[in-house]
Amino acid sequence: MIPLRAWTEIDLSAYERNLKNIKQALPETVSFISVVKADAYGHGLPQIVERSLQSGIKTFAVANIQEATEIRNVGVGWPILLLGALMPGEEQYIPNSEFIPTISSLEELIRLQSVCEAKQSIVQLHLKIDTGMGRLGLWYADTSECIKRIQASPNLKLSGIYTHFSDPVNDPQFTQIQRQRLESVIATIQSNSAISVHADSSASFNALSESSPYNAVRIGLLQYGVLPYPKMQALNISVTPTLSFYTKVGLVKTLPKGSSISYGRSYQLNRDSKIAILTAGYGDGIPLPYSGRGSVIIQDKLCPILGRITMDQIIVDVTDLKSVQSGERVILIGRSENCSITLERFCQDSDSIPWEVLCSITKRVQRVYTNPRT
Ligand SMILES: Cc1ncc(COP(=O)(O)O)c(C=O)c1O
Structure with missing residues (x-):
């Protein structure tokens, strides 16, 4: 496969x-x-x-x-x-x-x-x-x-x-x-x-x-x-998100302090850094305004997105992670043991609304179904 x-x-x-x-x-x-x-x-x-x-x-x-x-x-x-x-x-x-x-x-x-x-x-x-x-x-x-x-x-x-x-x-x-x-x-x-x-x-x-x-x-x-609005939680309606969104690490590399990142040189590294280039971008439905504002979860740690999101790739800072490998799973929306990126937070950081984010996940993103009825 x-x-x-x-x-x-x-x-x-x-x-x-x-x-x-x-x-x-x-x-x-x-x-x-x-x-x-x-x-x-x-x-x-x-x-x-x-x-x-x-x-x-x-x-x-x-x-x-x-x-x-x-x-x-x-x-x-x-x-x-x-x-x-x-x-x-x-x-x-x-x-x-x-x-x-x-x-x-x-x-x-x-x-x-x-x-x-x-x-x-x-x-x-x-x-x-x-x-x-x-x-x-x-x-x-x-x-x-x-x-x-x-x-x-x-x-x-x-x-x-x-x-x-x-x-x-x-x-x-x-x-x-x-x-x-x-x-x-x-x-x-x-x-x-x-x-x-x-x-x-x-x-x-x-x-x-x-x-x-x-x-x-x-x-x-x-x-x-x-939830269509955060305070709805107080109304005693218990629902859990059905969708989590994932990508992978494509490449890991180190760059010296001062290097510029992504289109428009939209970020400059302020220290010698290890960066991971992820295999998803706005072509998969990650909104452009999430650039430089959102984070992803790798190895149960939040890693900030650096510079502009591109069509097929996102660049994130993994300097503080021990060893990151090509092929590792990355959480875009979802939770790990100690971290979570909720859809609501994803929307806040991308100036979007949950309806739009869900509908904008594109066709090339494979849907994997868990817990089907047997
Ligand atoms: C006419 C109409 N009814 C119902 C709905 C469902 O709304 P919601 O997703 O907020 O439950 C929509 C959503 O766009 C709508 O356009």
Whole structure:
């Protein structure tokens, strides 16, 4: 086997435990929509979906039809909510699939309706309401024409209504306004069958009670064991990170004090130094702003990154380590016996957010799965 240069390890049993703990924290009336867009936040969609199914997850959400088709390749039998805009031409893939489109405009609705009429099929849809995110969704004060059209059509079934919060962590007051706006739309809908109502994601789902009108949540980040904000720890939701990120030492050498390091001579050695050149760079998803700020773990010691990160390589200071060899494992995100680099810390030192870092780990980084179900 060709030796790995950069890889992530994904602990599927930690993932399953996270799902269980989140489900336990939800009121019984609230169902779990597992958000697996962007290749399950970089964890690998088929592997994550398969383990979710084994853990009793029954509904998934993805960004688009292409991602939904990847779930279909794992198997059939579960609804898949498409969170993105319904592009012209995509409506033809909805009838007789288990894909549930999000409708954000009259134009999308008309296209969906005409294809359903032509194919004489009934499709489910979720109506998205823009309550203050300023992204997808019908503006909350402007929904009546779409709702009337859906209710008058034998081909369209409103099976869900939802919104997305723009700042649930820092602006609870505005989040409350967003809830009220959604609830004002719900009050105008007459329906004989159950409608899924959802607004909360990882950052806010813990605010729900059985008496609220919300009967579903869309959870992404938290199921991968990452807290959307640090203080969430205090809320008694126990999750552990599912992903660790590794690379290797490619070359070790010594350079005299004053030597310059990397592109732009972005660092000058202030002592005679031993440096290690690692086999991963921004081509593997390590953000450029991490240059000169982040560290890695080698032999259970934090080693600072020197100078600019390059496409395939990073240079780190290993002067204080005894003997470092080419081929040694290096931790980029993860923990050793006495050291850890959490995803949260990695994000802080690279001016990024966990969602972005996870999605940015590139294709050439091999995903290695641990603790599969046998
Ligand atoms: C519409 C929508 N719902 C739910 C989520 C899941 O959010 P989180 O990963 O914070 O749980 C996202 C994430 O980007 C989203 O865009």
